[in-house]
Amino acid sequence: MALSFSEHEERARAHGILASVAFLIIVPLGVLIPRYLRTFSNRWWWAHWLINLLVAAPLIFAGWAMAKSANNISQLSENHHSPVYCAISVWRGHPFRSHPVPLHPPSATPNYLHAGLGLLILALAGYQTHDGLYHQWEYATDNVHPVKRSLKNAWLALLLVIEPETKLSHAD
Structure with missing residues (x-):
């Protein structure tokens, strides 16, 4: 039996899928792949830049557009994702981003700030x-279509498999 979603729910689902894939799969890959490449090549920066800018950024923007569209349809004015958007805005304009060809010897402090952010x-x-899986979907849809347990399990698996590895990769 196919579920019937409203236009608002379809856009909210698209937002969740796009943002989750971007932030929980592509961005960590944009950290881990260059971290691995760094062991045998000095061109690792390009992999980091290309994955995050050309793959993750369009997905993030599309996810943001779907959320905005869903909010416009439902006339919800609340933005529960402000912390993520603030962090991305800071990252976008931060002066301590790495550069492929440094003009001066690299400093450890900007690298640590970049990694920390x-x-x-x-x-x-x-x-x-x-928050989206456990609270916002229910709020936005009156819990007509509960989130499948398999999606919640997938979220947990991504955090347990990818995220700790990402944190460890910056420790050395």
Whole structure:
């Protein structure tokens, strides 16, 4: 039996799928793949940049657009994802981003700040995905279509498998 979703619910689902894939799969890959490449190549920065800018960023923007569209349809004015958007805005304009060809010898402090902000974004994304799965979907849809347990399990699996590995990759 196929479930029938309203236009608002379809856009909210699209938002959740796009943002979850971007923040819980693509962005961590944008950290882990370059971290691995760094062991044998000095071109690791390009992998980090390409994955995050050309793959994750469009998904994040599309997820944001779906959320805005869903809110417009339902006339909900609440934005429960402010922490993630604030962190991304800070990252977007931060002056300590890494550059592929440094003009001067690299400093450890900007690298640690960059890594710390990236980890903050990943942690907030995990939290916001939990909030969407366990609270916001029910609020926005009056719990007509409860979130499947398999989606909640997938969220937990991604956090347990990918996120701890991401945190460990910046420790050395």
